[in-house]
Amino acid sequence: MADAPVYNASTPTGGDPLTVDVNAQYAGLEWNYTYIMFCGFIVWLIIPGIGLLYSGLARRKSALALLFQSLMVVAVITFQWIFWGYSLAYSRDASPFIGTLTNFGLKGVMAAPSPGSADLPEIVFCFYQLLFCACTVMIVVGGAFERGNMIPTLIFSFCWATVVYCPLACWTWNSNGWLYNLPSLDFAGGGPVHIASGWSALAYAFVLGKRKHLGQPSTAKPHNTTLVFLGTTLIWFGWFGFNGGSALNASVRAMLAAFNTNTAACTGVLGWVLVDYIKHRGKFSVVGACEGAIAGLVGITPAAGFVSIWLAAVIGFITSIVCASLQDLNEWLHIDEGMDVFKLHGIGGMVGAFLTGIFASQSVAALDGVTKVTGGIDGNGMQVGKQLAEVCAISAYSFTVSCILLYILKFIPGMQLRVHEEAEMVGLDRAQFIDEQIGERGLLEDLCGTPSPAGASVNEGVVVGLEKR
Numbered sequence: 001m002a003d004a005p006v007y008n009a010s011t012p013t014g015g016d017p018l019t020v021d022v023n024a025q026y027a028g029l030e031w032n033y034t035y036i037m038f039c040g041f042i043v044w045l046i047i048p049g050i051g052l053l054y055s056g057l058a059r060r061k062s063a064l065a066l067l068f069q070s071l072m073v074v075a076v077i078t079f080q081w082i083f084w085g086y087s088l089a090y091s092r093d094a095s096p097f098i099g100t101l102t103n104f105g106l107k108g109v110m111a112a113p114s115p116g117s118a119d120l121p122e123i124v125f126c127f128y129q130l131l132f133c134a135c136t137v138m139i140v141v142g143g144a145f146e147r148g149n150m151i152p153t154l155i156f157s158f159c160w161a162t163v164v165y166c167p168l169a170c171w172t173w174n175s176n177g178w179l180y181n182l183p184s185l186d187f188a189g190g191g192p193v194h195i196a197s198g199w200s201a202l203a204y205a206f207v208l209g210k211r212k213h214l215g216q217p218s219t220a221k222p223h224n225t226t227l228v229f230l231g232t233t234l235i236w237f238g239w240f241g242f243n244g245g246s247a248l249n250a251s252v253r254a255m256l257a258a259f260n261t262n263t264a265a266c267t268g269v270l271g272w273v274l275v276d277y278i279k280h281r282g283k284f285s286v287v288g289a290c291e292g293a294i295a296g297l298v299g300i301t302p303a304a305g306f307v308s309i310w311l312a313a314v315i316g317f318i319t320s321i322v323c324a325s326l327q328d329l330n331e332w333l334h335i336d337e338g339m340d341v342f343k344l345h346g347i348g349g350m351v352g353a354f355l356t357g358i359f360a361s362q363s364v365a366a367l368d369g370v371t372k373v374t375g376g377i378d379g380n381g382m383q384v385g386k387q388l389a390e391v392c393a394i395s396a397y398s399f400t401v402s403c404i405l406l407y408i409l410k411f412i413p414g415m416q417l418r419v420h421e422e423a424e425m426v427g428l429d430r431a432q433f434i435d436e437q438i439g440e441r442g443l444l445e446d447l448c449g450t451p452s453p454a455g456a457s458v459n460e461g462v463v464v465g466l467e468k469r
Contacts, residue, residue, distance in 0.1 A: 004029065004118040007092075014111025014121065022111035022121075032119040032249045036128055039245025042238050043131040047074050049234030050138045053290070054145060055438065056227030057339055061427025062146040063223060064438040069153065070138055076154050077134040080161050082106050085133060086126050088166035089174065090115050096178035098167045115175065117248035128245060133165050135242070136193045140402075142339035143201030144417075147211050147424050150432055152417045156204075156409055164200060164401050168192040168394055184390035185360050185373055185383065187257065188246035190302025190353045191390050196398040198346020202337055203402035207410065208418050210336035212425070225286050232290040236265055239297045243304040253367035257304035261297065264304075264316025268296020271320030279327075288324070291344060295320040298348035299355070306360035306373065315359065319351045350391050357387030 005025040015022045026033065051070025055063040077085070087103035092115055094100060103109050106126065114125030137157045144153055169192045171177040172184070184191070222228055244258035272292025276285045299319025300312050307315065329343050330336065337343075360375025360383065374380040410417050418424075423431035429438060 005113045006118060007113045007115075012108035012112055014113070017111070025111075025113075026119070026121065029119050032117070033121055033124045035250040035254070036120055036124055036245050036248060039241030040124075040128040040131055042241035043128070043135065043245070044074075044238070045234045046135045046238035046242065047131075047138050049231045049238060050135070050142070051231070052227050053231030053235065054142050054339055056224040056229075056231060057222045057287075058145055059427070060223040060438060061429055063227075063429065064433060064436060065150065065428040066145060067438070068433070069141060069150070072150075072154055073138045073141060073157055074134045076157050077137050077161055078130060080158050081126075081130040081133055085161055085166050086129065088162065089133075089169040090126075090129065091174075092176075094170050094174045094176045096176055096181070097171065099170050099174065114248075116173070119249055125248070129169070132189060132193060132242070133161055133169070136165055136189075136197050137161055139193075139197035139341060139345055140200045140204065142341045143204030143337055144208060145339055146428065147208055147418050148204070149416050149419050150428075152409060152415050155415070156406065156417075159405055159409070160200065160402065163405060164196060164398055165192060168196050168398065171393075172390075179390055179393070182386050182389065183373070184353075184386050185306055185356050185375070186302045186353065186390065187305040187356075188243045188301045190298075190349045190356065191394045194298050194301060194345040194349030195353065195391060195394045198342045198344070198349055199395050199399040200402040201339070201341035202333075202335060202346060203399050204406060205335050205337040205342075207403060207406040211338070212421055222287055228287050228290050232293055236293055236297065239265070243301060247305055247368055249368060251368040253305050253365070253371070256309070256364065256367060259309060260300055260304045260307065260312035263309055263312045264296040264300030264319075265293045266296070267313045267316035268292045268294070268299065268320035271296070271317045272324045275321060275324035291340065292320040292324065294344050295323040295348045298345055299352035301349070302353050303356040303359060305368075305371075306356060306365050306375065308361060308364055311359045311361075311377075315352060315355050318355065319348050322351050323348050346395075350395070353387050353391050354384070357384035 048070050051067045054066040058066055082105065084101060084104050086106060086109065087101050088099040091099035091102040093102055109122050109126050111121045114120040114122040116125045137160060140160060141153055141157060171179040172186050172192050174180060239261050240258050243261040244254050247254035247257060269289050269292040272288050272295060273284060276288040296316030296319060299315045303312065303315055323343050326343050326347060356375065358376040360373055362372060362374045362378055365371040365373045375383045406417065409415050419428065419431065429436065
């Protein structure tokens with residue numbers, strides 16, 4: 001195998017392509033960055049997958065808005081990332097808490113070996129990490145569903161990625177970050193992605209307040225189980241790239257991480273279905289099975305490259321059992337977080353981070369040939385305490401800063417975080433989109449009594465049938 005390229009500060013872009021072949025430094029190593037680019041491509045599918053999942057879980061009258069939001073989030077976050085997000089998270093001269101603007105506008109980010117792995121051109125690493133940020137923000141905005149105003153939500157997305165995600169990514173994955181050097185163990189984003197998004201979505205729902213005109217509990221159930229199922233399958237598929245690519249190479253460790261991902265998702269399904277089967281006296285739930293898969297995926301994320309296959313099964317099962325047992329969490333907290341982002345990602349992420357400290361094994365981590373970490377199973381009980389430090393720090397920071405950011409936006413003149421009651425009553429789709437509805441138009445027209453022409457005001461067509469759906 002060719003020697004891995006080494007970063008040279010005098011040529012931060014990796015060389016002048018007009019005078020040298022910048023690909024030559026990766027001769028014999030192309031399979032690494034080809035694999036990571038493929039992982040990035042399938043991670044992208046998680047974003048519309050979340051949109052489909054959220055759309056199916058929502059009531060019909062606001063389902064289209066969540067599909068639209070998935071495309072808008074990836075568009076806004078791509079701009080944020082190339083503007084300054086990447087630099088704030090991964091600049092080589094970062095402090096323990098936040099990066100600098102050395103790579104502002106992706107200055108110098110091209111063919112040089114990346115800060116994450118010398119086997120990857122930095123542009124590949126940058127693209128891969130961009131999709132992590134976009135997925136996380138898409139999870140967060142689920143806290144605003146059915147009542148969040150679209151433009152303020154996108155502004156919040158840009159700001160949240162800047163002041164919450166980028167610092168947390170720096171803490172966890174930048175070689176200068178304080179959690180990286182503690183060290184806490186987070187293979188693929190249990191902290192910056194799941195714990196942070198869960199607590200931030202809870203903050204979003206808290207600041208916005210409960211939905212109005214929710215009606216009977218039956219009217220608040222998922223309107224389309226097919227969309228929930230389809231979204232979950234895309235998320236599950238994308239998660240192979242999310243975890244499998246986080247080794248940042250095509251090593252045996254990366255292959256094990258992908259296997260662990262599927263294993264934990266499957267035992268997550270089994271755990272949640274078991275709880276539903278007992279709770280509902282022998283009946284099943286497709287939505288419950290989907291939630292179980294996501295709980296298992298969340299739980300294994302920080303541990304995927306640190307644990308054996310059987311322990312991955314245990315992590316997925318335990319995480320789903322814990323999350324499924326918290327069905328009444330929103331009632332206990334008196335917060336209307338109807339997408340269960342906090343339960344699945346916040347609670348699931350904390351359980352996964354804690355179990356990583358217990359089950360992390362040096363023999364698994366060393367499968368990439370270089371990583372040396374130990375957990376409680378190897379006699380390093382201190383690692384459990386370090387994992388708890390990560391959980392507490394990320395939870396407190398993400399919830400507090402998200403609340404502050406939301407209250408600042410809320411009191412800016414003209415920045416209306418929540419739609420008017422009238423728009424909420426008829427649904428975001430009818431209030432904010434140009435003569436578009438989700439599903440079959442004929443059915444909707446039957447419900448409304450009349451077609452909805454483009455530009456119709458939200459006062460038109462307000463009927464009980466539409467309001468319930």
